[in-house]
Amino acid sequence: MLFLRVALISLLIVLSTVLHVVPLLLTALIKALLPFKRLRLACNTVLTGIAESWIGVNSGLWDRFTRTRMHVREEAAPALDGHYLVLANHQSWVDILVLQKLFNRRAPFMRFFLKQELFWVPLLGLAWWALDFPFMRRYTPKQIAKRPELGGRDIEATRRACEKFREIPVSIMNFVEGTRYTADKHAAQGSPYRHLLKPKSGGVAFVLDAMGAGLDAILDVTIAYPGGAPSLLDLIADRIPEVRVRVRQRAIPAELLRGDYQNDPEFRTRFQQWMNALWSEKDADMAGLLADTAQS
Numbered sequence: 001m002l003f004l005r006v007a008l009i010s011l012l013i014v015l016s017t018v019l020h021v022v023p024l025l026l027t028a029l030i031k032a033l034l035p036f037k038r039l040r041l042a043c044n045t046v047l048t049g050i051a052e053s054w055i056g057v058n059s060g061l062w063d064r065f066t067r068t069r070m071h072v073r074e075e076a077a078p079a080l081d082g083h084y085l086v087l088a089n090h091q092s093w094v095d096i097l098v099l100q101k102l103f104n105r106r107a108p109f110m111r112f113f114l115k116q117e118l119f120w121v122p123l124l125g126l127a128w129w130a131l132d133f134p135f136m137r138r139y140t141p142k143q144i145a146k147r148p149e150l151g152g153r154d155i156e157a158t159r160r161a162c163e164k165f166r167e168i169p170v171s172i173m174n175f176v177e178g179t180r181y182t183a184d185k186h187a188a189q190g191s192p193y194r195h196l197l198k199p200k201s202g203g204v205a206f207v208l209d210a211m212g213a214g215l216d217a218i219l220d221v222t223i224a225y226p227g228g229a230p231s232l233l234d235l236i237a238d239r240i241p242e243v244r245v246r247v248r249q250r251a252i253p254a255e256l257l258r259g260d261y262q263n264d265p266e267f268r269t270r271f272q273q274w275m276n277a278l279w280s281e282k283d284a285d286m287a288g289l290l291a292d293t294a295q296s
């Protein structure tokens with residue numbers, strides 16, 4: 001029975017993906033051939049509409065085939081034509097589906113910074129490229145030590161991506177911990193937070209610097225799974241009883257928009273102190289979400 005369920009839902013997801021990716025790529029091709037910037041920007045609306053339709057189908061499958069309840073406490077009112085930085089904790093690939101279900105057609109279309117290797121994912125890699133998702137190449141500390149210029153390439157890629165994002169409504173997504181939470185990673189880090197890994201401030205600082213006053217606010221999202229961190233298979237198999245989410249809309253401190261995170265130690269320290277304070281509050285939110293017996 002489980003096999004048939006997984007096979008059916010997986011087939012529906014694949015069919016929906018193919019039906020959406022084909023017109024998406026055709027629109028992206030037309031956009032690339034258009035000579036005028038205004039027409040190219042108009043194509044972005046079509047591309048976003050196709051992507052939102054695909055997310056809507058996925059969310060509909062979630063509602064139709066699972067009994068997973070998603071309880072949201074929301075203290076935010078994002079505008080569809082705004083520009084936001086979305087910060088979230090990260091425990092599972094299900095987090096992405098939670099965020100998409102939460103914000104689809106309620107906030108500007110969400111874009112992630114992706115590892116360059118993901119470009120080669122069948123269909124989805126091309127779809128992400130067509131939607132202007134930025135692809136980043138990661139370098140090890142040893143590679144950067146040998147070739148210091150590599151350390152600045154991600155920063156330059158962030159700047160190029162943010163130049164595009166200035167022209168369109170967007171929610172820029174960042175999993176600040178940089179990896180999914182596990183108990184082993186938590187212990188290895190010696191994390192001071194009960195439910196979170198240490199935040200990595202650099203990526204957030206580079207986005208704030210590149211976007212500047214072009215960002216309207218931060219959407220701070222805390223995701224909790226009372227039944228434990230699930231897998232995508234758990235969602236398809238209807239083994240996630242509940243997801244609890246808290247969303248806060250935060251103003252961006254003006255002093256954090258002006259500074260050189262990479263080369264100014266004092267600014268970097270202030271920025272990290274701000275991020276650590278935000279993460280302490282998020283850790284308290286996680287504790288509250290896991291402790292509550294009911295959410296509204």
